[in-house]
Every structure is written in structure tokens, then in C-alpha cells.
Amino acid sequence: MPPERSVTLEALGAWVIKCNPRKTSLSPMCAAGEAKPSWCIADNYRSRLIRPGQRVLFWVSAHPRRGIWGAGRITGDPSVADGQLHVPVRIPLFAEPLTAATLSALPGLCSMEVFRSPQQANPSWVNARELALIEPLLPSA
Template sequence: MTADDLGAWLVKGNADQTDLAGRFARDPSIRSWCVQPSYRTALMRAGQPVVFWASGSRAGLPYGVWGVGRLDGEPQRDEPGGGLWVPLDLEVWPPDRRLRREVLRADGRLADLEVLRQPQGSNPSYLTTAQFAALREYC
């Protein structure tokens, strides 16, 4: 992954471990999200697109893309040695608008998304420019 081929960042939340559906029903705004330090976080800049991905395995929830927004700044730490987070400007979509992972897997342009190939992978993950262009067609 390089900055030249970055279409969008993808941040993940596990809807099996946290009540994401309930949280976003009360307030669909995401103003910050935790990420893991890596070479990727060093490439994150204000204004870059961000995709929110809800992961999980319980039946009934539309796991997949729940919203698209933008980075509102560079990664931050609350204190030295503390966790890393990114400021976001992102609104989670209503449940009937969310893009299920099965739909994305069925689209040849999106079937090889890193989050589908390596669901336990890095947070943040990413979409290439071509993948993000294909995803925008669904939005």
C-alpha cells in the first residue's frame, strides 16, 4: 500500500464485541476512532476519505460498509504511550443504506478488498483508488 494508490482508509469496528448498532442509532456521528500504529498511520492526512466497516458474525446485522467520511486531522495520542486515534468527520448511514459484505464480495472490482481477504488484519485497512471508485457507485 502506498500513498499514490490510496483511494480511502478503512477503519473497523466489531459489532459482536460492542453494540455498534445501538450506539449509531443514538448518534450516527463518528468524530474519532482508534487505530493501530503502523507505517499506514504515518500516511494519514486531513481530508483523505475514510470508510467505516462493521465486522462481526451474528445473524441479522448488515456487516460491511456503514458509512463514508473524511479524516479531520492526523492521528493523535491522548498521552505519551497512550492509544492512537484519528479525528473523523463521518456519519453512519441508516441500516437500510448500509452495504453488506456479501454484495461487495460479489462485485469483481471489490472482491479482493483487504478487509475481505484478511478480516483480522490491520486497522486501518485501505481501499485502492480503483476500489474506492467502485464503492462510490454504491453510495
């Protein structure tokens, strides 16, 4: 029997691209007003579910204001560059992040995957129910 997959297209609300500012500088992205246009992702069943047009949230970890810093869309199919799988995105950044403290205080969001498995490789995800709770809180880009 194959292992159970937590992410399905039916359950998907949005992909979550995580950025550790200790490894990837936020300064150029903040100056540009958007996340970089391509992110390394794990080559696994999740990467095979990624489709252009799907929602994507930009999660900044290892930062005093960790949380969702932007929201956008997948802009193309994942492809290999420099021996690693990358996904193209367009993610405008918010003027102010939606912090992890705010999110974790809301019923139904404290169990988001980025809280349960913060070290997991990109992409992470939120389900449709979680996205419905997050969407009204997202600041304007």
C-alpha cells in the first residue's frame, strides 16, 4: 500500500515558499517589493502537483517578525536549473508581514505545517480551510 499523501489538489489552498534570511538575503527582495522569481524546491510528489496559477504564500522564518511576508502565484512549471528543481513565482511583498504570532493565536491555524515542520524543504502548504482563514488577514501588497 503506498504511503498516505497529505497534499492533494483537492485539499490544497496554497503552496508556502519558505525563506530563511540567514541563507537568502531579504534586503534585495524588500527593495524590489517582491520575492525573488524562482525558488528551489524538493523533487517529490508535491513538486509534481505544482501548476501555474496556483496560490503561493511567502513565509519568512528565523526572523523576529517571522510569518507571511507576501502572497502571489506560481507562474510556470517547475524545472531543473543547476541540478536542482526550481519553481517560478510572482510574489509581491506586503508593507507589513502577517506574523506567526498573529496566525498561531487563531483557532485552526496553530496546526499549519510551517508550525509543525518548520525545517521541512520547500514547498510547504496550507489547506483550503487554512487559506480561507488566512485570506481575510492578508495585507495589501
